[in-house]
Amino acid sequence: MVAPPDNDVLWARALHFQHNDGSPALSGVSLGVREGEILAVSGPRGSGKTTLLRCLSGLVRPQRGEVWFNSVPVHTMGPLTRERLRRDRFGWIDPAPVLVPELNVWENAALPLMLRGTSRRRAKTAAMEWLERLDIGDRARRHPHELRQSERQRVSIARALAPAPTILFADEPTAPLYRADRAHVLRTLTTAARSHGITVILATHDAATASLADRTVSLLDGRGVNTVHLPPVPEKETEAAAETAADEGAEADAGAGTDAEGRAACSLSV
Amino acid sequence: MLALRLARGSHPGVQFRRLLVATATAATGFLLLGTLGHALAHQDTAGGSALRLAWCLAPMAATVYFAVAVARTDPGTRPRPGLSAIGLGPARLMAVSAATTALSCLLGSMLALLFFLHLRGDLTGMPFDGDAADFLAADHPLPLPAALTLLTLVPAAASLSVALTLRPRDPRPTPGNRPRLRPYNASGRRAAQTADTSASIDAPATTPGYAETPAQEPAPSPPTDPNPLPAPNPTPRDLPWGIAVLAAGLAVEAYAGRDPHTPGLTIPGGATGSPAAVLAGWTLTALGLALAGPGLTHLCGRLLQAVRPGALRLLAGRVLMAEATRIGRPLGVVCAVASGAYAMVTLYDADDPSLGPLTALGALVVAGCTIATLLTAAVEARAARADTTAALLRLGAPATTLRTAAALRATALLALFVPLTFLIAELAALPLTA
Numbered sequence: 001m002v003a004p005p006d007n008d009v010l011w012a013r014a015l016h017f018q019h020n021d022g023s024p025a026l027s028g029v030s031l032g033v034r035e036g037e038i039l040a041v042s043g044p045r046g047s048g049k050t051t052l053l054r055c056l057s058g059l060v061r062p063q064r065g066e067v068w069f070n071s072v073p074v075h076t077m078g079p080l081t082r083e084r085l086r087r088d089r090f091g092w093i094d095p096a097p098v099l100v101p102e103l104n105v106w107e108n109a110a111l112p113l114m115l116r117g118t119s120r121r122r123a124k125t126a127a128m129e130w131l132e133r134l135d136i137g138d139r140a141r142r143h144p145h146e147l148r149q150s151e152r153q154r155v156s157i158a159r160a161l162a163p164a165p166t167i168l169f170a171d172e173p174t175a176p177l178y179r180a181d182r183a184h185v186l187r188t189l190t191t192a193a194r195s196h197g198i199t200v201i202l203a204t205h206d207a208a209t210a211s212l213a214d215r216t217v218s219l220l221d222g223r224g225v226n227t228v229h230l231p232p233v234p235e236k237e238t239e240a241a242a243e244t245a246a247d248e249g250a251e252a253d254a255g256a257g258t259d260a261e262g263r264a265a266c267s268l269s270v
Numbered sequence: 271m272l273a274l275r276l277a278r279g280s281h282p283g284v285q286f287r288r289l290l291v292a293t294a295t296a297a298t299g300f301l302l303l304g305t306l307g308h309a310l311a312h313q314d315t316a317g318g319s320a321l322r323l324a325w326c327l328a329p330m331a332a333t334v335y336f337a338v339a340v341a342r343t344d345p346g347t348r349p350r351p352g353l354s355a356i357g358l359g360p361a362r363l364m365a366v367s368a369a370t371t372a373l374s375c376l377l378g379s380m381l382a383l384l385f386f387l388h389l390r391g392d393l394t395g396m397p398f399d400g401d402a403a404d405f406l407a408a409d410h411p412l413p414l415p416a417a418l419t420l421l422t423l424v425p426a427a428a429s430l431s432v433a434l435t436l437r438p439r440d441p442r443p444t445p446g447n448r449p450r451l452r453p454y455n456a457s458g459r460r461a462a463q464t465a466d467t468s469a470s471i472d473a474p475a476t477t478p479g480y481a482e483t484p485a486q487e488p489a490p491s492p493p494t495d496p497n498p499l500p501a502p503n504p505t506p507r508d509l510p511w512g513i514a515v516l517a518a519g520l521a522v523e524a525y526a527g528r529d530p531h532t533p534g535l536t537i538p539g540g541a542t543g544s545p546a547a548v549l550a551g552w553t554l555t556a557l558g559l560a561l562a563g564p565g566l567t568h569l570c571g572r573l574l575q576a577v578r579p580g581a582l583r584l585l586a587g588r589v590l591m592a593e594a595t596r597i598g599r600p601l602g603v604v605c606a607v608a609s610g611a612y613a614m615v616t617l618y619d620a621d622d623p624s625l626g627p628l629t630a631l632g633a634l635v636v637a638g639c640t641i642a643t644l645l646t647a648a649v650e651a652r653a654a655r656a657d658t659t660a661a662l663l664r665l666g667a668p669a670t671t672l673r674t675a676a677a678l679r680a681t682a683l684l685a686l687f688v689p690l691t692f693l694i695a696e697l698a699a700l701p702l703t704a
Contacts, residue, residue: 059664087666098661102588114581115667159665 008032009199010056010167015065017051017222025051026062026222033167038190038200040213048222049203050171056201057090057169058082069167087116091165091198093189095172097152099144099159106131106140109158116163123162130158134188150181157189167199174209186212273369276346283649287340288374290642294333295378295424296385297635301326302420303386304628307406310413329632330424332639337375337428338435339600339646341367343653360438367436368429375425383421387412503595509565512558512602516694519554522547524701548702552613555698556606563602568594570686574678581667586675590682593651600644601683605691607640612695617702 011032017025025048033039041049055062058074059082067074069089074082086092091112099108110127114120131137134154136147144152153173160168173189174182190212193200202213210216218225277288305326309319344367353363390408526547568591575587590597611633659672 083666083668085666086664087668090666092664092666094661094664098657100585100588100658100662102592103584107584111581111584111662111667112665114584115665115671120578120580 007034009035010067010069010201012052012056012068013066015052015055015062015067017048017055017060017062019051024222026055028065029219029222029224031217031224033199033201036194036197036199037215038193038202038213040210040216041201041203041219042205042207042210042216043219044205047219049205049219051222052219053169053171053201053203057092057167058086087112089166091160091163091168093156093160093168093170093173095175097144097149097156099152099155101144104141104143105136105147105155108144108155109162112159112163126162127158130162130192131155133192134158150177150185153177153181153185154188157185157192161192161196161198164196165198167201168193170200170202172203172205174204174206182209273366273373276366277370277373280344280346284344284346287343287642287646288370291333291337291340291371291428292374292378292381294329294336294635294639294642295375295428296381297378297631298326298329298333298424299379299382299421300386301329301628301632301635302423303382303417304406306413306416306420307386307390310410311406325632329635329639330427332636332643333424334428334431335603336639336643336646337371338431339643339650341371341432342435343646343650344370345653346370364433364436364438368433371432372425372429375428379421379425383417386417503592505591506564506568506594506598508561509569512560512562512565514558515554515561516558519551519556519558520694520697521551522554523551523698526551526701552610552698555694556603556610559606559609559694560599560602563600563605564595564598566686566690567598567601567683570682571679574682582671582675582678585672586678586682589655589675590679596647596651596654597644597683600640600647601687604640604644605687605694607637608691609695609698611637612692613699613702616695616699 011030013030015026015029019025029048029052031039041052043049051060054060055065056067056074058067058077062075065075069085074085077085099105100111103111106124106127109131110120110123113123113126118126128137128140131140134157136151136154136158139147139151144155147155153176157173160170170189174185177185186209189200192198200213202209204210302323305319305322308322309316312318346366348363354360358366386406390406390412392408392412571587571590571592571594573587574590575583579587614633662672663669
C-alpha cells in the first residue's frame, strides 16, 4: 500500500550533508512522511539520525537535496523564514531535557506558545492541560532542578506538544531514561500524538522503541537501507556459532547479537 | 610547561583578557616602583612613602579581582572529561590556572620594571629616556631586592587568589555545613556550585520561599537522580547589610564633614587634607554598594518580570534574578568606583600640586579593572547559559527576542544603577563641598 504523494506532509529527496570538519553525515537519503503517522528513524549511533532530523526540521540546510513541507520548499528558505516555520509548525524534543532553569515547570511548557504571541492566560491553560495529561500537573509550580530526569523529559514533551505542532521531531527522547520511565514517556508521547493527529518523526537506536511506530526508516552510515530478508541460516552454521559461544553463558547472547547484526548489515542501499 | 602550552593555543578573546591582566599588573607594578622611587628620594620622611604604598593597595586589589575573574572565565582551565581521562583533574587544573595567572602577571611586572628603568634613564636608546629621572630618584642606586619584592607582590597575590577560588571542593554535604548557611565568597558562583548537589538533595532549604523555615533533618534516603541539575544560584540576602553599611558610611562622612578644620590625612591626589573619618566613610560607602549590588540586581530582575510577564519579560527578568550574584557584585563595585570618581572630579582642584600622573594612573587602573571585571562576568554568564540558549533556538525562539531580552536586562540595570550612583556620589561629596 503506497499512499499518494500529496498525502505526504514532509518529504525529502536525496539529502546530502557534510559536517564542518568534512566528515560525511548523510549521503543521499530520501523519505516521505505521511500526515498523522509516527515514523521511526532507526539506526546505530553515528548513522546520521540526528542530522537527518535537523535537516528535515530546517535547523541546518543540507548541502544538496530537497526538503518539502506541505508543498513548500524548506531547503531554499532563509534562516529567518526557517526559524518562523520551526516556531509555528514544528516541535522538537532533545535527547536530554534542556529546560530553561530559571522558569518553573508550567512557564517552561508555555514558553513556545508565549513566544508565538499567545496571551499568557491562554498559554498557561494549554500548558497546564498538557502537563496534566502527562501526569506532572501537580509539579507545575516547581523548578526544573527539583524534578527528576524523567519528569523533566515529560515537561519537555509537554512543551513540544502544547503549541500543537504539525510535525514533532523527537531525537532519541528516551535515551537517558531507565526502562520503566522510557516506556511511560513513549506511551504518553505516542498516545498524545495519535489523539491529536500530530505527525511524529522519532529517531531511535532501540528496536523496541521503533516497534511503537507505524513505519520505520533505517539508516546506516548516512544512507537509507532496507533490510533484505536473507534466506534462513543453515543448521550447521548456527551450531558452530553456538559451540564457539557456549563456553561462557553470557557470551552466547553476544554471539547471537553479532550474528544478527552481520545479517542486518547485509542490506541493500536504496 | 603544560600551562604554557595550554596558554599558547587559546582563543584570541581569552588571550586578550590575559593581556589586559598583564597590562593592569604592569600599571600596578609601576605604581609600586614609583613608591619605591619616592621613598629613595625622600629618605627622611618615611611616613609619606608609607602612605603612598598604602594607597597602592586599591589598584592592587582591583588587579587581583580582575585576574581572578579572568581565570574563572578561562575555558582552558575548566574541568573537561577528556582532560580528566589523562589525569588532568580539577586539582591539577587549578594549578594550571594559577600558573597561567602568574605567567601573565609576571609578564606585566617585567614590563613595569623595564619601563621604570627606562624612565629613570638606566636603559637608553628609546624616546623619553630618563624623562622622569628626578621624580624616580635616578641619582640613587636602585635596591634590586626591594624592587623585585614589590614586583612579585601582585603575581603572588593573584595566583594565590586564583588557586583559592578555583580549588576543588567536595560537593557532598557535610553535617553542620548547610548550604544556606555558607557565606558567599567573592565569586558567588563557586559558592553556588559547592551547594549544588547538597541543594538538589535537600532542595527546599535553598528555595527562597522556605528560607525562613528552621533547618530540617536530612532526608533519610536522598532520591537517586542520575542526572541532577545544578541548583540555581541562591537568592542574594546581603541587601539589608549593604544598605546599612552604605547609610553608616554616609553618616560617618556627614559627621566628619561638620568640622572642616580637622587635621587631615594627606591623600596623593583627590581630596587633599580631608579628615581620616571622611576616608573611612567613603570606604564604608563603597563596601555597602558592593554588598548591595547582588540584591539590587535581583530586585531589578524581580521588577522586570513582575505583573503578567510575556515571554520577553519572563526571560529577561528571571535570568537577571538567577545571575544576580554573578553580575551584581562587580556591578556594585563599578558603582562604588564610579561614585568615588564622581566625588573626586567634583572636588578636583586644578592647582593642587599633589595630583600627579601617578594618581591618574592609579585611578585609571582601578576604574579599568572594575569595568573589565564586570564585562568578564557578563561573558561568564553568557557562557554558562549557552546550553539553554541553544535549546531555545532549537525550539524556534527568535534570536531577536533573545537579543531584546539581553538589551532589556542591560537597560533595567542601567536605569536602576546610574541614578543610584549619582545619588550616592552627590551625598558623599556633599559634606566636603559645603
